[in-house]
Amino acid sequence: MAEAPTAEPAAEPAAQPAPEPRRRPRLAVYKFSSCDGCQLQLLNLEDELLALADAVEIAYFLEARRQELPPPYDVGLVEGSISTPEEEERIQTVRRNCKFLVAIGACATSGGIQSLRNWANVEEFTRHVYARPQWIKSLETATPIAAHVFVDFELHGCPVNPRQLLELVSALLNHRRPNIPTHCLCIECKRRGLPCVLSAHGEPCLGPITQAGCGALCPAVGRACYGCFGPMEQPRIGALGERFAQAQQRPPAEIMRMIRSFNGYLEPFKQASDHYERQAAQQD
Amino acid sequence: MLRAVARRRQRAAASLPNRDAAMKGTTAMVVSHASPGAPRFLPRAALADLVTLLQDEGFTVVGPTVVDGVVMYRPIDSPDDLPHGVNDVQQRGTYRLAEGDPELTFEFASGPDSPKRFLFPPQQQLMQFRVQGEGFEVTAGPPDVPKIALLGVRPCDLAAIRVQDRVFGQDDPATFRCESEPWYEQAREQTLLVAVNCTSPGGNCFCVSWGTGPEAHEGFDLSLTELRDGFICRAGSPRGKELAAKLPLREPTRTELDLAELLMNRACEHMGRALDTASVKELLEQKREDSHWDEVAQRCLSCGNCTMVCPTCFCSTVTDVTDLSGEETTRVRSWESCFTHQFSYTVAGPGRDSLRSRYRHWLRHKLCTWQDQFGVSGCVGCGRCITWCPVGIDITQEVQALRNDSTSLPAPIAPACAFSSEGSPP
Numbered sequence: 001m002a003e004a005p006t007a008e009p010a011a012e013p014a015a016q017p018a019p020e021p022r023r024r025p026r027l028a029v030y031k032f033s034s035c036d037g038c039q040l041q042l043l044n045l046e047d048e049l050l051a052l053a054d055a056v057e058i059a060y061f062l063e064a065r066r067q068e069l070p071p072p073y074d075v076g077l078v079e080g081s082i083s084t085p086e087e088e089e090r091i092q093t094v095r096r097n098c099k100f101l102v103a104i105g106a107c108a109t110s111g112g113i114q115s116l117r118n119w120a121n122v123e124e125f126t127r128h129v130y131a132r133p134q135w136i137k138s139l140e141t142a143t144p145i146a147a148h149v150f151v152d153f154e155l156h157g158c159p160v161n162p163r164q165l166l167e168l169v170s171a172l173l174n175h176r177r178p179n180i181p182t183h184c185l186c187i188e189c190k191r192r193g194l195p196c197v198l199s200a201h202g203e204p205c206l207g208p209i210t211q212a213g214c215g216a217l218c219p220a221v222g223r224a225c226y227g228c229f230g231p232m233e234q235p236r237i238g239a240l241g242e243r244f245a246q247a248q249q250r251p252p253a254e255i256m257r258m259i260r261s262f263n264g265y266l267e268p269f270k271q272a273s274d275h276y277e278r279q280a281a282q283q284d
Numbered sequence: 285m286l287r288a289v290a291r292r293r294q295r296a297a298a299s300l301p302n303r304d305a306a307m308k309g310t311t312a313m314v315v316s317h318a319s320p321g322a323p324r325f326l327p328r329a330a331l332a333d334l335v336t337l338l339q340d341e342g343f344t345v346v347g348p349t350v351v352d353g354v355v356m357y358r359p360i361d362s363p364d365d366l367p368h369g370v371n372d373v374q375q376r377g378t379y380r381l382a383e384g385d386p387e388l389t390f391e392f393a394s395g396p397d398s399p400k401r402f403l404f405p406p407q408q409q410l411m412q413f414r415v416q417g418e419g420f421e422v423t424a425g426p427p428d429v430p431k432i433a434l435l436g437v438r439p440c441d442l443a444a445i446r447v448q449d450r451v452f453g454q455d456d457p458a459t460f461r462c463e464s465e466p467w468y469e470q471a472r473e474q475t476l477l478v479a480v481n482c483t484s485p486g487g488n489c490f491c492v493s494w495g496t497g498p499e500a501h502e503g504f505d506l507s508l509t510e511l512r513d514g515f516i517c518r519a520g521s522p523r524g525k526e527l528a529a530k531l532p533l534r535e536p537t538r539t540e541l542d543l544a545e546l547l548m549n550r551a552c553e554h555m556g557r558a559l560d561t562a563s564v565k566e567l568l569e570q571k572r573e574d575s576h577w578d579e580v581a582q583r584c585l586s587c588g589n590c591t592m593v594c595p596t597c598f599c600s601t602v603t604d605v606t607d608l609s610g611e612e613t614t615r616v617r618s619w620e621s622c623f624t625h626q627f628s629y630t631v632a633g634p635g636r637d638s639l640r641s642r643y644r645h646w647l648r649h650k651l652c653t654w655q656d657q658f659g660v661s662g663c664v665g666c667g668r669c670i671t672w673c674p675v676g677i678d679i680t681q682e683v684q685a686l687r688n689d690s691t692s693l694p695a696p697i698a699p700a701c702a703f704s705s706e707g708s709p710p
Contacts, residue, residue, distance in 0.1 A: 167605065170607065183626060191619055196396065243676075
């Protein structure tokens with residue numbers, strides 16, 4: 001039989017050390033060539049911002065606070081593309097300083113709208129735009145972060161969706177895989193019960209080849225998706241382009257411009273836009 | 285006159301490919317309602333009485349309304365919200381509203397919405413739970429089942445509901461293969477169905493091929509056949525009979541009955557498409573390795589639109605979403621599609637990596653293995669997958685192409701279906 005517990009308390013345990021303050025993961029947010037919109041999406045999480053600041057230590061986020069805590073950081077969110085020699089070097093330091101590096105937004109994941117210059121002559125641009133082009137130090141190309149360093153995860157979108165940002169941080173904090181769908185926008189659009197702008201209005205909607213995640217913002221206001229979330233998993237660009245060409249009588253040059261936009265430099269959008277450019281040239 | 289109508293109907297039926305065989309699958313479905321009551325006449329002005337009556341009984345009335353140029357199901361306040369004088373032109377991959385007869389309310393064909401949206405919602409919280417030590421405590425369940433009256437349900441969609449009844453485990457244990465869905469069952473029991481027979485089928489309709497339309501014979505509470513001055517109204521359930529007793533119905537005249545029958549016959553003859561359903565199951569069992577699948581894969585976008593608008597497709601995905609602290613978790617179920625790469629992803633990699641395998645899986649499940657699994661065809665002939673496919677892939681043409689193609693293997697090389705209709709489910 002087990003002995004009945006004695007009423008007397010056991011010997012006084014050694015004074016416990018005061019519980020150490022929980023070490024919060026350190027978050028860093030970086031900006032490269034970009035419009036700051038993706039960083040703003042983080043600040044747009046107004047209802048969750050306090051909880052977020054409680055869950056992580058915002059160690060480096062120049063858009064939001066002046067204070068900089070020294071590296072290393074647990075999570076680094078990188079916005080923007082690599083467009084200058086200085087950025088080319090800085091991204092290496094950023095990679096070294098972050099355990100987990102996430103590229104956020106179209107610029108960081110595809111090169112962004114500025115990567116349109118990859119098809120043009122940068123020197124000619126600078127001569128036309130700047131009074132003193134010799135002061136401009138710019139790379140020939142604007143490229144995504146993953147073209148320079150290893151990236152642990154990519155969040156698509158121009159800008160990224162704040163819900164997806166929050167989901168990503170929650171997943172990282174809880175050591176689980178983020179629920180970021182890679183299927184096309186149509187599924188999100190149909191779940192919402194939105195009228196299809198492609199089938200019902202003949203709009204040149206890129207929804208069937210674009211990754212979901214925005215919440216079907218454009219179709220919800222009757223506009224065609226213009227692909228700011230970039231290519232879905234295994235997109236069938238040629239089959240959709242065929243539809244635009246046949247049923248909607250859109251010329252190759254127009255299809256090329258549709259695909260070569262925010263994510264134009266990202267494969268397979270890049271390859272497809274090159275294809276339609278060649279087709280357009282053949283027609284001329 | 286009546287005899288002439290009956291003859292025409294017989295001719296229409298005889299001209300259909302193996303209609304009886306096709307109907308066996310569908311009409312042998314769940315017979316849960318009494319046979320429809322005697323036809324009565326609901327004057328057009330009394331449609332408002334019907335809506336008010338349903339609202340008074342505590343129902344949210346959901347009916348077809350025009351939203352941005354598309355007829356969709358939305359909550360309605362009065363018959364004014366219904367699409368009066370609206371017709372539609374549906375072709376492969378296109379849908380356009382057109383001007384219809386200004387005196388008619390239900391002249392359009394199916395839009396993208398089906399009752400599936402309300403019985404099996406596209407996104408639904410299953411539960412919320414809080415992690416506690418090794419286990420967890422459930423803090424909330426699914427949302428309450430809303431009390432909805434669906435107005436304007438088409439006969440093909442009634443058939444689709446009967447198909448989903450088998451999927452979600454209602455009524456017939458003999459064919460029941462999945463986990464029971466308590467929310468679905470409750471929604472099914474609570475939702476009132478006012479069917480509207482099709483007098484003006486759409487360009488992609490082929491319900492006659494499956495025997496699921498254009499007239500509803502079972503599975504509704506009330507059914508309406510639209511005439512110019514009103515509706516031929518039948519009660520199909522005890523609840524429907526109670527409602528009918530409260531409506532200002534009158535005896536229909538012989539002319540009105542004849543006209544309604546004539547309209548049904550005419551609808552049979554004006555299906556936009558036809559599917560040769562004769563031995564379609566055997567055909568797809570044979571055509572497992574056919575070059576035609578490669579040909580479809582060239583056109584298919586793998587976007588999943590067909591599965592989203594299909595009234596019987598039931599694939600879903602369940603995700604757990606944690607809050608930042610990791611203590612509160614919400615489990616959400618969303619519609620998914622066998623066309624997404626992620627959906628078939630397992631620890632061994634994606635199960636259906638190629639587009640060919642995805643389209644083949646969808647078509648063979650719909651028309652072939654569905655029958656092994658649930659004892660009924662997964663297609664009801666509503667034609668939505670044809671209209672809402674961005675590139676206009678037509679299920680009826682694909683089946684025909686498979687029929688015509690002689691390059692396929694002569695016989696299946698393995699047991700054609702994973703599920704046997706006799707054996708127990710795995």
